[in-house]
Amino acid sequence: MxxxxxxxxxxxxxxxxxxxxxxxxxxxxxxxxxxxxxxxxxxxxxxxxxxxxxxxxxxxxxxxxxxxxxxxxxxxxxxxxxxxxxEQIILETRVLFGREFKLLNSEFSKKLESTQQEHNTRLSYELAYANKQFSDDLRLLEQNHVRWIAETKNIFETTRNKITSIEDKISEYAKLPTGIEQVNPASVQMFQVGPPTIGRGVVANHGRGSAAAPKDPLRHSKISRRMVYGKNNLMFLIGSDDLKSYLELKSDSSIFDLYPNTAADIIGENLSDAHSVSRPLLVIEPNALLTGPWNATMSASGARLYAYLESIIKEIKRHNGFSFLVGEFETKNTFTSSIEGVVDSHLTREDMTEDWAYDAKLAVPRLFQNFLMLEDR
CATH class of the missing domain: 1.10.287 (Helix Hairpins)
Structure with missing residues (x-):
């Protein structure tokens, strides 16, 4: 210690x-x-x-x-x-990983290159095959085209020869002495030179215009003569204030404005309570379908509104009523043409210049005559 x-x-x-x-x-x-x-x-x-x-x-x-x-x-x-x-282990790991990565990268590059070569080879084969098929189809089409042209030329030549033959025959008949054609059944005047006719002088219309039926000048009078238009008549209106004022002045009918949200209810209530023997009228002013509450009816965006208007017209017809367009559309399209075919009649200013419009028996045309003939409305 x-x-x-x-x-x-x-x-x-x-x-x-x-x-x-x-x-x-x-x-x-x-x-x-x-x-x-x-x-x-x-x-x-x-x-x-x-x-x-x-x-x-x-x-x-x-x-x-x-x-x-x-x-x-x-x-x-x-x-x-x-x-x-x-650090030594990390360095060795990096070296080892680098070697492995280079090896994997090399193998991946080789596989990718091999895959691309196989894809390019297969694609070249497919393109060659498709090109051959297209060439064969094109060659066949050219052959058919040449054949069709030849057949068309033959048909044209045959038709032209027939026409020439017919013209020659007509010329020969035309050269007959005066008075022969009056007794000859093959006279020039016995032939119809021009479009064939159907019925009483109505020209038959073939092709794209065949769907348009000829305008019947008596279409309004035929409808009006079947109508009983008198007092206490119900009138439903899709139109301007001017037309409503005119009808209130000229008619004794009860007039009801129709709007998209209330039209069905108004028609249902009034037709169910109606005791008059007169038939209901639906008056539609064309331009009212282009402006105001009904402005989208004559366009593609208002397809539902158009269908709703059609259902109203059918409801009026179901109660033995009639529907009228009064006036012209400012702009026309497929919808305006369609609605003209749905209603019973379309009264225009041009119609009012015809003689039938002045017939005293035709109450409905006579009711709208002054309104349509007014220059400034």
């Missing part, structure tokens, strides 16, 4: 011990104070023990600290070694 104490501590302990011994001897010899001398020696002993303990603790702390520092140094060295080892 003494070997572990430093020199300063030993010197201090020796000095304290010497001083205590000298003091104890003096107290015993000079003053005969044995107890005091023993106390001084005891204090010296305790002080020496404390100094030794403190020195030993200090020494222990130094040794422990040194060991800790040594351990820390060892740990640092181990950590550095681990870091170096990890």
């Amino acid at each position: 003494i070997s572990k104490l430093d020199k300063k501590t030993l010197a201090f302990i020796a000095m304290i011990s010497f001083t205590s011994i000298v003091a104890a001897v003096i107290l015993v010899t000079a003053y005969k104070e044995v107890a005091l001398a023993l106390t001084s020696l005891l204090i010296c002993l305790i002080s020496c023990i404390l100094l030794v303990q403190v020195n030993l603790d200090k020494r222990f702390i130094q040794v422990t600290t040194s060991k800790l520092f040594n351990k820390q140094d060892n740990l640092d060295q181990q950590l550095l070694a681990s870091i170096a080892s990890t």
Whole structure:
């Protein structure tokens, strides 16, 4: 234990011990104070023990600290070694991964190149086959085209020869002496030179115009003669305020305006409660279908509105009523042509100039005659 104490501590302990011994001897010899001398020696002993303990603790702390520092140094060295080892592993992994990546990239490039070559080869074969098929089809089409042209030329030549033959025969008949054609059944005037006719002089119309029926000049009068138009008649109107004012002035009928959202209800209520023997009238002013609440009826966007108007016209017909268009459309299309075929009659200003319009028996045309003939409305 003494070997572990430093020199300063030993010197201090020796000095304290010497001083205590000298003091104890003096107290015993000079003053005969044995107890005091023993106390001084005891204090010296305790002080020496404390100094030794403190020195030993200090020494222990130094040794422990040194060991800790040594351990820390060892740990640092181990950590550095681990870091170096990890870096080496990472480097080796990168090198290995780079080699593997280059190998995979090379294999992928080879496979991609092989696939592209196979695709290009297959595509070239398909294009060649399609080109051959197209060439064969084109050649066949050209052959058919040449044949069709030849057949068309033959038909044209045959038809022209027939026409020439017929013209020659007509010329021969035309050269007969005067008066022969009156008794000859093959006279020029016995032939119809021009379009064939059907019935009483109506020219037959073939081709794209055949769907348009000839205009019957008596179409309005035929309808009007079947109508009973009198007082207490119900009249439903899709028209302008001017037409309504005119009808209120000229007619004794009850007039009801029809709008898209209430037309069905108004017709249903009034026809179910009607006690008049007269037939209901539906009056439609064409331009009212191009403006106002009914403005989309004559267009593709108003197909539902057009169908709704057709259902109203059919409901009027179901109650033995009649529907009329009064006036001309400012612009016409397929819808305006269609609605003209749905209603019972279409009264125009041109119709009012005909003789039948002035017949006193035709109540309906006569009712609208003044309105249509007005120049400024």
